[in-house]
Amino acid sequence: MSISFLLLIVAIIGVAGYLIGSWRANALAGGKLSSLHSRPGYYGSYVAVWSMLPAVVVLLVWIVASPIYISSTVRAGFPEEVKATSQAEQNLGYNMISAIARGLRVLAPEEREAIFKDGSTARTVLAGKGVPLAADPAPYMLTSADSLNRMSQASSTFLAIVVVLTALAGAVFSYRVIAPKFRARNRVEGVMLVGLIAASSIAILTTVGIVASMLTEAVHFFNRVPAWEFFFGTVWDPRFAAAGSTDSSGQFGLIPLLAGTLYIGFVAMLVAVPVGLFAAIYMSEYASRHVRSVAKPLLEVLAGIPTIVYGFFALVTVGPFLRDLSAQLSGLVTGDYSNFIQAQSVLTAGFVMGIMLIPYVSSLSDDIITAVPRALRDGSLGLGATRSETIKRVILPAALPGIVGALLMTASRAVGETMIVVLAAGVAARIQINPFEPMTTVTVKIVSQLTGDLEFTSPQTLVAFALGITLFVITLCLNIYALYIVRKYREQYE
Incomplete structure (x- = not known):
């Protein structure tokens, strides 16, 4: 399931939560809105926030963590002679595995079987599918690419299940806490305040990240070249x-x-x-x-x-x-x-x-x-x-x-x-x-x-x-x- 479609499902659950929350608030008021602490729209917004926000957080965390876990797992399955090579060579090998994995997704079953039976044909078959390779892939690359595809598909399935369940659980939880004296407006405005603070902090955090990344690599440079030679040198x-x-x-x-x-x-x-x-x-x-x-x-x-x-x-x-x-x-x-x-x-x-x-x-x-x-x-x-x-x-x-x-x-x-x-x-x-x-x-x-x-x-x-x-x-x-x-x-x- 694509990320955009998953976000659409979460948005639909959030809209439904807003409507159901507003309806429940009106039902509890019995036509007398003064008995509610907040307007019905705030109750609906509270349900919508709890329906969408935790699900989106889970989605973002999964998007960041899943590729790291899959990459480390695939690299752990490399042969020992490959692990003994430099990190740059391992990165090149993983990039080729990723390209092979993309090609395997569009191959017919008979083409996949032909590739795994005779690895020398992989380069020709994949090039015909628009996935050119710089060299013939090693046997371990074909196995790793197949493993990469299976883990990616499993991750996508589990992600969809977890995100949808999180959205539904948030909707049920927030729906159950709705009561006439529940301070829905305060809760919703608190969430909006946190969102505004986070938005205003993006520029600061971005600047800090840029400076930290440059400073870290600059320190490595000055460990090799004296600072006085760099700042006062007259030849480039x-x-x-x-x-x-x-x-x-x-x-x-x-x-x-x-x-x-x-x-x-x-x-x-x-x-x-x-x-x-x-x-x-x-x-x-x-x-x-x-x-x-x-x-x-x-x-x-x-x-x-x-x-x-x-x-x-x-x-x-x-x-x-x-x-x-x-x-x-x-x-x-x-x-x-x-x-x-x-x-x-x-x-x-x-x-x-x-x-x-x-x-x-x-x-x-x-x-x-x-x-x-x-x-x-x-x-x-x-x-x-x-x-x-x-x-x-x-x-x-x-x-x-x-x-x-x-x-x-x-x-x-x-x-x-x-x-x-x-x-x-x-x-x-x-x-x-x-x-x-x-x-x-x-x-x-x-x-x-x-x-x-x-x-x-x-x-x-x-x-x-x-x-x-x-x-x-x-x-x-x-x-x-x-x-x-x-x-x-x-x-x-x-």
């Missing part, structure tokens, strides 16, 4: 090791990547801040209502464009344009039409990233400027100041803390950008100050270190987690400082 040359190797040869200097990240982000902010801030001033102070209603949504459309599209734009349009423009300028000045701006460069990536950040700056700044009290504007204009003087001497100083916070949050967005840098700035990790040459960032190297079939056992792959935790700390500090500025000066002009 990881030298990928072979699969299964723990070779720590190579240089893992963070400085070139950090320099590229800050340099490209700085160029992007040089583009985004003036354009975005001036656009916000125009829309909040000068534009008519009609113009604002059209311009603001059109400007914010830029925020909805995928970053890979900006990368294509930089690679196909902006980069070649800057390269050809530099060649023309060089020809006019020196007569040599060699370009001094490369198609992939800090300037290209920073310019396109700045375009992407414009709606963040303008939207946040517009909201902050609009929130400045109207009395400050009227007082300045009433004293004889012009509109431009009011903006420069009254509105912008009043909105400055919020604008600075918005710019810092935008900077943290720029630091974490990946796709634009990959296509517009290249992957060269080096330290230089020429904006017309390529550089790379921390995020690009995180992607490159984790691309391909790699094991998380060598410094060449574990370094990605050290880079990730470093980038997380940088963006976290920017966001904390932005919130500090906003909160410190928020009440100064209220």
Whole structure:
């Protein structure tokens, strides 16, 4: 039985429980609802909650625990010579067993018998069913795949029985406790409060999980490579090791990547801040209502464009344009039409990233400027100041803390950008100050270190987690400082 169908059955039991619970509450009231502690709907909701919530919890626990148990049981049945191999080889074998199991489910009985009689035909038969295998399966793989299917089917059957029985038991229990003085509303609202607390905790728990996972692997990296070599190294040359190797040869200097990240982000902010801030001033102070209603949504459309599209734009349009423009300028000045701006460069990536950040700056700044009290504007204009003087001497100083916070949050967005840098700035990790040459960032190297079939056992792959935790700390500090500025000066002009 599929999970979706099982959830549908639980939902039907819950709806039936709601109707039966409400009916029983009305019957106990005898037409006098004032004799009930809660409205009939709360009694029905109480029955529905007890019908669905325990069943869903059992379903979730089973979904998590069952694959773990089945996998450990199947692996325990491996031959001793297979158990003696590395964990990576056992994982590859289990993946092939899973693929064979999927193929066995769609085979006719005679095809299954042919495979088990002659294992050499398994690869051909399964490939004909759309399950290609990299090699001929070993005999133990066929037996394990059959065992995997049988356990999975048994688990699915038992899951359906247990979940349905749990839902019915919850409905019967909650139905029996219904009484006129039963505090159904308090119980239902208590469950809803727990649900709201759980929902609000998801973001916190997710952040804690992300940090814990990165920090754990980063510690493994620093056990192999000294921290001072990583944080103060000036050469990035990881030298990928072979699969299964723990070779720590190579240089893992963070400085070139950090320099590229800050340099490209700085160029992007040089583009985004003036354009975005001036656009916000125009829309909040000068534009008519009609113009604002059209311009603001059109400007914010830029925020909805995928970053890979900006990368294509930089690679196909902006980069070649800057390269050809530099060649023309060089020809006019020196007569040599060699370009001094490369198609992939800090300037290209920073310019396109700045375009992407414009709606963040303008939207946040517009909201902050609009929130400045109207009395400050009227007082300045009433004293004889012009509109431009009011903006420069009254509105912008009043909105400055919020604008600075918005710019810092935008900077943290720029630091974490990946796709634009990959296509517009290249992957060269080096330290230089020429904006017309390529550089790379921390995020690009995180992607490159984790691309391909790699094991998380060598410094060449574990370094990605050290880079990730470093980038997380940088963006976290920017966001904390932005919130500090906003909160410190928020009440100064209220």
